[in-house]
Every structure is written in structure tokens, then in C-alpha cells.
Amino acid sequence: MSRYLIPVMILGVLAIFFARGLTLNPGYVPSPLIGKEAPSFKLPQLKDPSLTLGSEDMLGRLSLLNVWATWCVGCRQEHQYLNEMAQNNTIPIYGLNWKDDRATAVNWLNTLGDPYIASAFDGDGRVAIDWGVYGAPETFLIGQDGSVIYKHIAPLTNEIWEMEFMPLIREHCQKFSCSYGDLE
Amino acid sequence: MTRCSNFLIMISCAALMTSTVWAIDAEPELENPTLQARYRLLINEIRCLVCQNQSIADSNAPLAADLRREVREMITEGSTDKEITTFLVARYGDFVLYRPPFNARTWVLWGTPLFFLGIGFLVFTRILRVRGNQPIDEGEGM
Incomplete structure (x- = not known):
């Protein structure tokens, strides 16, 4: 009996591994920066190179850092959503x-x-x-304390914002008593 | 005729196999041959995150070129291999190394082959013991 049971068990274990493998996204590499201080930088601004933008400018409030490029198809996909977010002062x-x-x-x-x-x-x-960027578009959620809360790799959508970003923002704002009411 | 074509096939196979030697890396070699050797070794050990089954030595992705530049600069500035891999792991995680370190997150990865080797060994000794107890049948030869 056991000589038939063993192969079936092996098959079962393999099936579990394969089923799990099907739901994983190998293109997603978790960022080691999560929970750590955002890497500091200071760069000339895109539109006016005489001005700079750096990590210091982002301190003191929740914000997003969106990595984008004109050669990136996903960036064009999410651009309209980013415009809406900016219009709504999200x-x-x-x-x-x-x-x-x-x-x-x-x-x-x-x-x-x-x-x-x-x-x-x-x-x-x-x-x-x-910043450990490897595929645009990437969107980092930066906390009020200047830490990296979350990184999303792929175009940003309203669904992802609500499902992935908002719970983290609520949690963060409980800890740092920021006014996330403005964000909803 | 067939010998000639076999020879041609062999040559073309050999040529295919050496293709990795024609490096993607367009940069000139480092002047110091020891540093160049270290550089070549390192970039073959670092995964290109964009095309995950290629090292940054094999990949022509722009990010791979940026990471090669980073490694070159760190090597010429006198960083050790350890410092360079720590630099990259801090930014991209253990996954950036083709040989990730053994730690709390990777022990299953490193342990599984040993586990299966152990099982294989158990099965092997068991079979040997069972066979050893069987009488040798002279009639059943090769």
C-alpha cells in the first residue's frame, strides 16, 4: 500500500509548490529599503536645471516619489491617473x-x-x-518621518492606491498623527 | 562529405558556445589586469534585475550598463568585493546576487538540496540493505 502512497504524496507536495508558483510574480523583487530612511539625493530639476530637488524637500509630510521616463510605456499608462491625483490634491x-x-x-x-x-x-x-530602481514606473510612498513605507512597481491605478497604499497610509498616520483626512 | 559537414557543425557549435566571451560590455578594459579580472568575476555574479536570468555581464539592458559602471568605479576606487556586494544588496536585496548569502530568508533555498541529498542517501542505504539480505541467485546473471 505504502509503495503507492509515497508517489501520491510526492505528487501532492509538488502540486502545492507549483500552485503557489503560479500565483507568484518573479518580476517583483521586494525592496530592502522598506522601513528604512529614504536614500538622500539632490539633483537638478527637470524643467529648470538651476533649481534642485532633493530628499530634504520631501521631508515632513507624506509624499510619493514616482520614477518615470518617456521611454517607459507603463509611465504613459499611469500618467492620467497621476494627473487626477494631483488635481484632487490626493x-x-x-x-x-x-x-x-x-x-x-x-x-x-x-x-x-x-x-x-x-x-x-x-x-x-x-x-x-x-533607490534600487530596476523597472519604471516605480512609486515610492515616503512617510512623514522620511522613511520609505512602500514601493509599487508597475503603473499606478486607483484600485492599487485604495488596496495597497491607503491601508499603509492610515497605519502610518496613526503612528505619526498626520492628517490623512485630507487624503481621503 | 558527411565528415566535412560534421566538422562544420562542430565548429559552429563551438562558436555558439563561446558567444558569451564576446562581452556585451563595451567599456575598455581596466589598466590593472588584477582589477580587470576581479571586475569580470563580479559582474558575472550580479543579477540583472530587468532580465533576471542574465548577469549584468551578459545583459545589454541600460540598467546593467549602469551597474557595471558602478562596479568599475568602486573597484578602481579600491573597494573590496565585499563592499561592492554589500552596496548592491542594500539597494536591490539578496536577489541581486547569483549566490545569495545564507541567512534567515535563504536557508530553505540553501537547505533543500541537502535535504534531498539526505533522503536520497536514506533510500540508497535502504535498498542496499534489502538487496544485501537477498540470496545471490547464480542463474540470474548479466
Whole structure:
């Protein structure tokens, strides 16, 4: 009897592993930055290189850092949603323009709308490496205390915002008593 | 004729196998050959996160080029291999290394082959013991 049972058990264990494997996304690599202080940076701004944008500018309030580029298809997909968020004052959004051409990027913002308070221009991708960026669009949720709360890799949608970001924001705001009422 | 075509197939197979030697890396070699050797070893050990089954030595993704540049710079500035891998792991996690360290998150990964080796060994000794107890049948030869 057991000589038939053992192969069936092995098959069962394999089936569990395979079923689990089907629901995993191997393209998603969890960021080691979550819960840590956001990597500091200071870069010239995209639209006006004489101005800078850095991690210091983002301190003191909840905000998003959105990594985008004009060569990135997913960025175009999420752009309309980012515009809506900016219009509704959902949350301050900062941009990190990653390995892009400055003129093309400025033109993109002028044609499609600019949801960002400002975009930093990371032409050689060094700041992106500090942030562990590997595939745009990536959106970091930065806490009031300057820590990285969450990172979303893929275009941002309202569903993802409600399902993934809002619970974390509520939790964060309980701890740091920020006015997340404005965010809802 | 067939010998000739076999030879051609062999040559083309050999050529295919060496293709990784023609590196994607367009940068000139480092002047110090020891550093260049370390650089080559390191970039073969670092995973390209964009195309996950390639190392940054094999990948022509822009991010792989950026990471190669980072490794080059750190090597020429005198960083140790350990410092460079720590730098990358702090940003991209253990997954960036093809040989991740043994820790609380990776023990299953490293332990599973040993576990199966153990099971194989148990099965093997069991079979040997069962067979050892059987009488040798002279008639049943090779």
C-alpha cells in the first residue's frame, strides 16, 4: 500500500509548490529599503536645471516619489491617473525622471500634463541605483518621518492606491498623527 | 562529405558556445589586469534585475550598463568585493546576487538540496540493505 502512497504524496507536495508558483510574480523583487530612511539625493530639476530637488524637500509630510521616463510605456499608462491625483490634491507627488532626454521629458509634461510638484532629472541613473530602481514606473510612498513605507512597481491605478497604499497610509498616520483626512 | 559537414557543425557549435566571451560590455578594459579580472568575476555574479536570468555581464539592458559602471568605479576606487556586494544588496536585496548569502530568508533555498541529498542517501542505504539480505541467485546473471 505504502509503495503507492509515497508517489501520491510526492505528487501532492509538488502540486502545492507549483500552485503557489503560479500565483507568484518573479518580476517583483521586494525592496530592502522598506522601513528604512529614504536614500538622500539632490539633483537638478527637470524643467529648470538651476533649481534642485532633493530628499530634504520631501521631508515632513507624506509624499510619493514616482520614477518615470518617456521611454517607459507603463509611465504613459499611469500618467492620467497621476494627473487626477494631483488635481484632487490626493498626495504631493515628486518625480524622478530616470535616464531620459531632458527636452523630450519636458515636452511630455507639457503635452500630457504635469502632476509633479517637481521632477528631479537623473540622466545617468545614479540616484535611481541608490533607490534600487530596476523597472519604471516605480512609486515610492515616503512617510512623514522620511522613511520609505512602500514601493509599487508597475503603473499606478486607483484600485492599487485604495488596496495597497491607503491601508499603509492610515497605519502610518496613526503612528505619526498626520492628517490623512485630507487624503481621503 | 558527411565528415566535412560534421566538422562544420562542430565548429559552429563551438562558436555558439563561446558567444558569451564576446562581452556585451563595451567599456575598455581596466589598466590593472588584477582589477580587470576581479571586475569580470563580479559582474558575472550580479543579477540583472530587468532580465533576471542574465548577469549584468551578459545583459545589454541600460540598467546593467549602469551597474557595471558602478562596479568599475568602486573597484578602481579600491573597494573590496565585499563592499561592492554589500552596496548592491542594500539597494536591490539578496536577489541581486547569483549566490545569495545564507541567512534567515535563504536557508530553505540553501537547505533543500541537502535535504534531498539526505533522503536520497536514506533510500540508497535502504535498498542496499534489502538487496544485501537477498540470496545471490547464480542463474540470474548479466
